[in-house]
Amino acid sequence: METYFTTSExxxxxxxxxxxxxxxxxxxxxxxxxxxxxxxxxxxxxxxAPLVSGEKQEEVMQALENYDELIxxxxxxxxxxNNFDFSNKRIxxxxxxxxxxNIIDDLFxxxxxxxxxxxxxxxxxxxxxxxxxxxxxxxxxxxxxxNLDGIPINLSKNSKSxxxxxxxxxxKFSMNQNEIEEVLYQYLLKHLDGNDGYREYLGIYExxxxxxxxxxxxxxxxxxQILGINRNTLRKKIxxxxxx
Amino acid sequence: xNTTSIDFESFVEWDNNPFILFSNNGKIIYLxxxxxxxxxxxxxxxxxxxxxxxxxxxxxYKTTTLTLSYDSFIFHAITVGYKNEEQISLRLYNTPRIKxxxxxxxxxxxxxxxxxxxxxxxxxxxxxxxNTLKLLTDQDLPSFKIDQNNFSKLLRKTLNxxxxxxxxxxxxxxxxxxxxxxxxxxxxxxxxxxxxxxRYSEADTEIEILASQCQIKPLLKEHAIKLEIPLxx
Numbered sequence: 001m002e003t004y005f006t007t008s009e010x011x012x013x014x015x016x017x018x019x020x021x022x023x024x025x026x027x028x029x030x031x032x033x034x035x036x037x038x039x040x041x042x043x044x045x046x047x048x049a050p051l052v053s054g055e056k057q058e059e060v061m062q063a064l065e066n067y068d069e070l071i072x073x074x075x076x077x078x079x080x081x082n083n084f085d086f087s088n089k090r091i092x093x094x095x096x097x098x099x100x101x102n103i104i105d106d107l108f109x110x111x112x113x114x115x116x117x118x119x120x121x122x123x124x125x126x127x128x129x130x131x132x133x134x135x136x137x138x139x140x141x142x143x144x145x146x147n148l149d150g151i152p153i154n155l156s157k158n159s160k161s162x163x164x165x166x167x168x169x170x171x172k173f174s175m176n177q178n179e180i181e182e183v184l185y186q187y188l189l190k191h192l193d194g195n196d197g198y199r200e201y202l203g204i205y206e207x208x209x210x211x212x213x214x215x216x217x218x219x220x221x222x223x224x225q226i227l228g229i230n231r232n233t234l235r236k237k238i239x240x241x242x243x244x
Numbered sequence: 245x246n247t248t249s250i251d252f253e254s255f256v257e258w259d260n261n262p263f264i265l266f267s268n269n270g271k272i273i274y275l276x277x278x279x280x281x282x283x284x285x286x287x288x289x290x291x292x293x294x295x296x297x298x299x300x301x302x303x304x305y306k307t308t309t310l311t312l313s314y315d316s317f318i319f320h321a322i323t324v325g326y327k328n329e330e331q332i333s334l335r336l337y338n339t340p341r342i343k344x345x346x347x348x349x350x351x352x353x354x355x356x357x358x359x360x361x362x363x364x365x366x367x368x369x370x371x372x373x374x375n376t377l378k379l380l381t382d383q384d385l386p387s388f389k390i391d392q393n394n395f396s397k398l399l400r401k402t403l404n405x406x407x408x409x410x411x412x413x414x415x416x417x418x419x420x421x422x423x424x425x426x427x428x429x430x431x432x433x434x435x436x437x438x439x440x441x442x443r444y445s446e447a448d449t450e451i452e453i454l455a456s457q458c459q460i461k462p463l464l465k466e467h468a469i470k471l472e473i474p475l476x477x
Binding site: 013016026086088105111 | 360361363364367370371372392393394395396397400
């Protein structure tokens with residue numbers, strides 16, 4: 001059985017309300033931003049209910065004829081909402097936003113609003129740990145090698161942006177020189193253009209080189225020795241690339 | 245015809261119109277069943293004052309046409325009478341209720357434990373509100389037939405009217421002795437009462453419409469909403 005993790009009081013009230021009405025013929029809708037776990041919640045609560053997406057209107061109509069219990073995702077995509085009759089059915093819908101509030105109000109007994117991840121800090125921590133573990137395993141990274149505190153938390157698109165940024169961040173620790181060169185190759189292949197390309201794209205190598213060096217060795221004098229270039233040349237480069 | 249041997253009291257007792265006999269200092273000497281129910285909605289003093297105000301000038305009986313309404317009880321006339329200085333009687337005449345013309349569509353009604361629906365709606369309310377709620381309910385209420393989805397909508401809107409209230413009292417109880425006739429059957433009434441220090445009233449019309457679809461009688465007051473729900477078996 002799937003589990004659904006949350007410490008958010010709001011979501012727990014939603015779960016409680018759903019559990020109470022599980023056997024009743026009421027229609028409910030969960031409305032909230034994308035990737036906040038609406039569909040997972042519906043699946044978790046009604047593991048055996050058929051699921052159709054509002055993106056496929058025909059399928060929804062067909063399913064409504066065939067089943068008394070049904071999960072409809074992306075309900076906002078349906079253009080014929082006012083033709084529905086949900087009486088004596090158990091409908092669980094999810095939507096990213098309220099299209100026509102009068103229709104929603106009219107169709108659904110229970111209207112829940114799913115809080116975004118930004119409103120659920122504990123859930124973010126849980127998801128972050130989950131995604132990090134998954135990413136480390138997928139990308140074959142030994143977690144001893146990296147500092148997990150520096151992992152970014154991007155909630156602009158809730159769990160999706162959180163996951164993407166965690167993968168993007170951890171990917172940096174998994175690459176060897178060949179792969180980095182391959183990344184640069186692909187990037188340049190796509191972008192190289194104009195009449196000042198050499199100077200323009202040299203920064204891609206020089207900037208991380210100087211930034212990492214300064215971070216690692218502290219002084220410009222020491223870095224110039226490590227890099228084997230003149231101190232004045234280094235200073236000129238720092239100025240050119242606008243490095244603090 | 246000799247009528248003195250007939251016991252008239254039981255006829256009065258079971259008359260659907262409330263009948264009360266007061267003493268000259270306003271104490272109740274006798275009241276019939278209908279009056280007993282009425283006293284759940286109006287004070288003894290108020291009815292005594294009415295009796296005194298509308299009493300005939302001399303011994304005898306006087307009927308006055310007027311409109312009195314206490315909660316869901318509406319009366320269109322009263323008779324006040326006295327034969328001596330010690331007792332005064334008040335009889336109130338029920339205004340006939342208009343029978344619903346719409347046939348009850350009980351095919352969309354399914355047997356439901358109302359406490360579960362109420363609790364689920366309270367949980368829903370709590371997802372967006374932090375008001376203090378006091379719930380007093382009768383867990384022994386039998387399951388009865390209700391349109392679950394429409395009733396949920398009604399509960400949602402009703403509770404929502406109290407979204408800004410400080411402390412909300414919710415009471416669910418069986419109204420003892422009261423009935424409603426639905427499709428020629430006498431059904432007991434369950435009353436859901438929600439009250440607070442104030443409420444919004446913008447959804448009152450919708451509440452009335454939804455209630456009528458569920459065969460529920462709504463009483464919309466300034467500080468409270470009461471729903472009289474027929475206990476259809």
